[in-house]
Amino acid sequence: MTFTPSVAADWPRVHTDLPGPRSRSILDRKDAVLQGPLRDAENVPFVLGRKYGHLLEDVDGNVFADHVSAWGAAPYGAQPPLVRDAVTRTWDRYGMEISQYLASEPVVALAERLVALAPGAITRAAPTVTGTEAVEGAVKLAREATGRPIILGFLGQYHGESTYLTASVSTDMPGNTSGIAQYVPGVVLIPYPQSFRAPFHEGPGPYDDTLCLDYLRDWVLRYQVEPSQIAGVLIEPVAGEAGILTPSQAFWDRLTSMCRQYGWKLLLDEVQTGLGRCGTVFAAERWGLEPDLLLVGKGVTGGGQAVAGVLGTDEMMAESTTHLGGTYAWEPAACAGAIAGLDLLADGTVLANTRELEAIALEHFTPLVDEIDQLGDARAIGAWACLEFVTERGSVEPAPEFQHAVNLAAMRRGVFAISEASKPLYRLQPALTMEPELFRWSCEQIAAAVREVARG
Ligand SMILES: Cc1ncc(COP(=O)(O)O)c(C=O)c1O
Structure with missing residues (x-):
């Protein structure tokens, strides 16, 4: 399928006051x-x-x-058109179905396509409907795989709207956590690196965003939590809701080296960055990241019906007994729409x-x-x-x-x-x-x- 950008037949025009x-x-x-x-x-x-x-x-x-x-x-x-045809054709054939109980081919095909596209050693997929559920699933899987309780998150990131996530790691607005944060233990947070409001930077001179990791090492790991208690690092490769912030290669190199040193799992939230948004299929590719768990949503739908999910390595997911998903997760027509979207993306x-x-x-x-x-x-x-x-x-x-x-x-x-x-x-x-x-x-x-x- 070839995509050819062309000037739209119609063009923006506003002829009333807003709202009309x-x-x-x-x-x-x-x-x-x-x-x-x-x-x-x-x-x-x-x-x-x-x-x-x-x-x-x-x-x-x-x-x-x-x-x-x-x-x-x-x-x-x-x-x-490709997505619309795939969704309607598949719905005509299968109707609504609960894929986590009754398998159909589009579900398997979508999992195969996604793991083939994913970076590193990703081999498996777990269906969810929303990005929120994908992030929650990843937290559960990281705790299951390591037997450790704590998730390391970053201030300013957004991961979804469940009570757990808004109270703990969706820190893009302070008002979100009011009245609920105190009920959610099991998370430590450090600033997300950025050069505009540069954390720990005394400038002038170029900003070194690994300063955030000095803070992690010298303060958080020294006074707040032992490294052996941290199950995983939950991070967006580019912080979207915090304003399209892009950490440096040096930051990623140091963070992933700490992951290896302490046995922390890398939970990469690509709900927003994944499937082409950042100019590569996954943003992970830009810095050579190899996540243990990779979360997808939004763009993976192809614009058809709701699809999100957790992708992961065999180590994280093959023998897992954690339940993810729900009634609507990866119903066949949604999977077919997502596959059609991947066909569009594959074109280059x-x-x-x-x-x-x-x-x-x-x-x-x-x-x-x-x-x-x-x-x-x-x-x-x-x-x-x-x-x-x-x-x-x-x-x-x-x-x-x-x-x-x-x-x-x-x-x-x-x-x-x-x-x-x-x-x-x-x-x-x-x-x-x-x-x-x-x-x-x-x-x-x-x-x-x-x-x-x-x-x-
Ligand atoms: C990085 C990130 N993770 C998770 C979510 C939550 O996804 P959803 O709205 O599908 O629950 C979002 C939504 O904006 C997001 O940007």
Whole structure:
């Protein structure tokens, strides 16, 4: 299957105020019936009418370039024909089925395809529906394999929404853990390495992100927990929700050497980074990482139906008796959609496209950091980019109002991206297949929006 990026037939255009009248009326109904956090229409002031290609249209007929792509779960655009055909054909044949009780061929085929793609000595798979369940499964497997209780996590990472994960390792927002953190023992945390808000860095001079591991060695392992009590290290190869942060090769070399020294299992959370997002099939490839457990979600769906899972080595999974999954995990049609997505990814054109998107993002946003005082940093890897706004040049103090204004200005120009009130991060997470022309145009609109807001 060849993927050929081409200019979309249609183009973004916004012809009403946001929200438009139809959106307004549905948002009012939403406000009356949904749970608190879902009532907020501040950051997304419109209601989805339909999606096609890499565009979405609201119920008032406004069209936006889609830089959210279902938070990465629609990696090949709205309805990739190969995925749609595979899902419907397989559903026609098998209907809904509970795959952990009754096997069908698509389940086995998906497991075979994923372990063949995975780095290192990965040979096995365990089905889940969500990334959250995959992370929880990995924690269970690491404890089972080692007989040790503690998981080492990193501040700023996000791993999912279960009570256990939000209370312990999903530390991307302090409000998440309120009222529940104290009920979840068994986790120690150190800062995730990053050069913008560099932990332990006294600068000036280049930042050495292995300082976080000095802290682990000199403080955590000395005063808080013995290395022999740690079952595994749970880490995202690129921290997504914390703002597309990319540790150095030296960091990975030292961390994996500590894993070998102390018998810690490497639990690599590729729910967000995996399946092409970072320009390689798995982000692990960029640093030669060989995880014991590798977690997949989002992009693995191919944009069809919900699929996530734990991949692991024979040592971790062959003789395991830990139960994972659930009623809906890897129902056959979802597996067939995921396999069709892997066929699209296998082509190679998709990965080349993500790397082109990375180059376009850097070309537009890196000079903007020098130009605009309130743009503290801009980062990109693969089809993923992040702008971090600050109050003034040289400061790392977040500027949420500036960011919010940029988000609205970009939306008025037809660009829909990720901007949450609780995080000082404006992010682009388009489909891997977004046409470079549409992506370039979107970056230009964002740059114009930033200039507009900076001018006041
Ligand atoms: C790195 C990472 N792990 C786990 C999850 C949780 O996945 P899900 O939302 O499918 O439960 C996410 C979701 O954003 C994620 O980014």
